[in-house]
Amino acid sequence: MAYMDEHHYLLIIGYLEGRITEEETQYLLQKVQTDKEFSDAFEDIAEIWSAKKAVPNNSDKANDALARLNKKIDDLEAGEHIRKNGYAKTGHQSSIILKLRPILAIAASALILAGAFWLYKPKLSNKPASTMVMAEKHTAPGEKKKIDLPDGTSVTLNASSSLRIANNFGDDKREVYLEGEAFFDVKRDPQKPFIVHTDKIATQVLGTHFNVSAYQNDGNITVSLVQGKVQVDMNNDPSKRIILDPGKQMIYSKSNHQAHVADFITDDITGWKENKLVFNYDSWPDAAKKLSRWYGVPVLLKDSTLLRCKLKGTFDNIPLAKVMEQIRMVADVSWQMQGTQVIISGKCN
């Protein structure tokens, strides 16, 4: 291990905390890709910084402590009052009603359930596919599409997704806007950062292969890095910036606006490109949405108890009925077709 100077260490730390300027960021990104020693140091420091977790926030404790403090202050002030005026004012109670911060303990699952699963919204796009028109690419349920961008980047778009390409794509940045899921194989160009925008998340690429899943009706946005390095920004807040290493994914929860980094197995994430339907510890609501997007039929969950379970499994491209049969056998659920829609019920244990 080579020792680097203080300045470079502090630059890396500043970057991980979102405290450095755009200019310094560009310098750092360049150095990460060209200087092995720097890149080693970067990885070590990123590892140390990623082990950090939020400061424990026990609001019950804080509220209790505040109540005790307020009592102390009230006693103190009541005492002063008596001293000043010589008598204790009657009717003046020294208790204060604390307006405690309302704790938004809304269970995410309840929200998901109320959100309903009527996701079947076929996008009737009859526009001729032309590489000359830089606008928007759609896929219908069950459809996948490979898109070649003018810079040599290739994008595979999963079902029920759309990709918009910025008008000034390639000028000094390469920006695209994704709704749904796509796999990106980005052509390297350090001068022109490639940025994928989704709802709350912007992913800037320093390297090459990665998958972004950002369906509007899913609970999470997931960025999974297969190769290279990516930088993920949330809500335009640089202090929440995350750098991903290969084999890591960032999962951003839309319900609590928190992100965490986890490992993943490549096939679980990119299986869809090879026509494999993969459930990777998906909650039932997410699994239902996936099925609906994959087969283009509405999938309805009948029992809220299903929310407790997660689904793991891979299916080759087989008919919906076969998938449902296999799930039924392992997951202890039952299902039926009603018209074109699939209804799943069961307890799940």
Next chain:
Amino acid sequence: MDDIELLSRVKADDREAFNSLFLKYYPLLSDFCRFLGINSDDGEDIIADVFLDLWVKRERLHIHTSLKSYLYGAVKNRVYTLKGKNQKMQLLPEEYASDKAISDHLRPDEMLFRKDRRLMIERFIDELPEQGKLIFLMNWQHQLDYQEIAEILSISPHTVKTHIYRSVNYFRKRLLFVK
């Protein structure tokens, strides 16, 4: 509402603003007490004392730094008075409750991996010299910048940076043996 606004409301006798400030800083300051080897009951007393002081003196209070630096600094001074400045501090274990939020959406294997790595880094931190340990934790865990740390500990920003640099170098050396 930011600290400056909250503080000016406190100066105008606004108890709600005072309560907001307390709730905002209590978790941080109580974790800071943990860095300084103070258990959570003593920590609560110290923090309450600092805020009581803030309330009582609110009209004539002149804070030259940020409110944040002031609060951390006041807590630190009280801890040093209580323990004696040179007493060895020992990083106390975190409370269990703090793990819960994370564990909700992690798989068991991921949780273990995370916990392992976190424990490893905490062990490295515990091996640092006293001042280095405190400075590193303030920067890494509490995201205080170099200037703020310098103000709180009454040392120069240059010293703060040197400590951070040394700590990171030490961790990298330790990581080499783990990998």
